[in-house]
Amino acid sequence: MAGIPAEDEDDMPVEAWLAALASLPAVGPARLRALLAIDTPAELWIRLQGPPSPELAEVAGKRDLYRQWHRTAIGLDVARLWARHREHCVGVAALGTPGYPAVLCDDLEPPAVVFHQGDPQVAHGPRVAIVGTRRCTRYGSDVAFELGRDLAMAGVGVVSGLALGIDAAAHAGALDAKGAPPIAVVGNGMDKAYPERNRGLWRAVAERGLLLGEAPLGAPPERWRFPARNRIIAALADVVVVVESHASGGAMHTVAEAAARNRAVLAVPGPVRSSASDGCHELLADGCAPCRDADDVLLALGMSGAETVPLDSRPDPDEIGQQVLEALGWQPADAEQIRVRSGLEMSQVAGAVEGLRAAGWVAVSGRWIERVGIPR
Template sequence: MLARLRAEAVRSGKVDEDEVLARVAWSTVVEPGDRDAGELVGRLGAGRSVRAVLDALDAGPGLLGELLVEAGLPLTDDAEDDSRAELARQTAAALVPALDRWRHRVRRLDVDAVLHAAEAVGCSLVLPGDEDWPPGIDDLGPHAPLVLWRRGGDHLDTRPAVSVVGARANTVLGAEAAAEVASAAVDASCLVVSGGAYGIDAVAHRVALGAGAPTVAVLAGGIDQLYPAANAPMLRTIAERGALFAECPPGTRPSRWRFLARNRLIAAMGTVSVVVEAGARSGALNTAHHAGQLGRPVFAVPGPYSSSASVGCHRLVADRRAELVVHPRDPADAALRAWSGDDTAVDAEVPITGARVDPDVLRAVDALGRRRPVPLDEVVRRSGLSLSDATDALALAELQGLVERGPTGWRVV
């Protein structure tokens, strides 16, 4: 059974079977994003850390602290023995709360049951370092998942991704905006990533599916928990044409905490993240927070200032934690630039008029018409400007793309 799961995810000989089993064991013991577990596995390896934790639960954390010091915690090899011993004691004491968290699940550990459940649903096991491990996940450091369970993914290739998130109870305007952003991402050959939930998530997924493009949904529970139930048909289609990913082992029920923890994966998988609609306490803001911490570009779609569904988006922009979506393709363009490593700013397609800022330009432009060119002396008469000021104002307006000069005078573009 493990051989089948492993054969689809790990190239032969790359990862020891005991290490695979230990990572599966860890995934059943800890909650998503457990930093202590991530650091233990990172320093000792999955198999060695599991055995050390079992020993620590029986005999105390002293030996585990010593193992971590030997594995390269701050002191160097020539440090004094008493200093190393003191550091080992401090490390062991710091691990006591983590051991208390893990104790009950470790005692009931049943890796075989997890593997049987995975076999029943027909999923694959993906490990760090595998070619199918999603790009960007390792940027989470010790908060990265220890394994991922996957359904589908056979047709996925490596490409920039746009993570689209937002309110479950979206407005009509929000749905339209999500559809336009997702459509622009698909047109740019970007992967659309979201959480498979009601509202904005579902709109983004369905637009990608409708365009015949792959999309990825990250689940908050086990890979066999297609939640919400009303979206189960859509999630099955995503598994057929794109991929479902889950960090928790099969059989794990979604919970509020796991939804929040899941958001860090959506942020990590996206080259950029877009918040389409979000209330003041929306979980979508949590995704934006994670993306910001990872250094990913974040975009927010504006909405009516009176709409409670747009409060979170406006706050992200006001706090300079997100860029404003001016055009639906802005997130996709940013994803393509980030993917290629090109940080060159893109010129605005629509010129920003300075007429409202410069009163002379405003007066000169107001003196013109669209149909018939106006000679310069007539502009001077209509605007009340001096000849030199009118000339300067018209030249500036021309540079801004507001007016154009012809053989017989000036007119508004």
């Protein structure tokens, strides 16, 4: 693809200078707001190229970091950076401009600038964030997929962070429904999908929904960017649903951001022995409403969804198959564990597992057998 010619710096919009400032090392939302309280974006860039500024150095906080800013401002071609955003079809919107998502304008910590691929207008209408652990179980993945699919079918935009695990499953479900467009909030520049395994999801969300973030092209997926991303997920959502979360998982940070914004939080109950559901169980104990299916979420949104959840079309298990499912529960187990719990003969367990696998009730990976939710 032929490159788009870079503009003269005198003709560049404020968004180009904001993209440059956001490209400075360790400049997150708080530092960017502090810088913009000092001067205009273009003037800040000029000042960073010149002699040391006590005001700007105070924002940096560290002498070495301010030196890095100075070197970056001298070496970065702002016009070329702006042209790269156009080449990658990445829109840039400053707070208060028409292209900026209206729902973020009055947030507690609105991003000074957002970067996006897709249609920013899809951020209108009801929206639900589905969040959880990257290290999810099959149970959690199935529930997230079903919630994403059923909510999208009901016209609800599914918001998540495009991480592995629960995020990816929820967005895969929303895309499968071909309903309300999905919304993903990412923590790095949109020129590189992160994690790489989700490249296909990135592309699909950008084509059919909205990919949003506050990191310019070239920004790496640094650890500090993800808590900042979580506040945007909470700000976009009318309701936050935690499918699976460890007690101190990143999803719990999103819950804290949701609470600060008076957003309703629902938690999916999980197996009591599953550490992946510890965070959900704490939320339930603290008084959060349980989420059993999409209808619970629609009720929290003030919507009716009696016909949104698809029926399970799998054939009913026979008596032995039902005993095996009850012994299996919702955590992975091997055949010997199922035999002990059920009291069946090993030959009965093996035959039932094979039948349940063929019918779509269980998945088998090596020696481990795991229950499957409603088929995708």
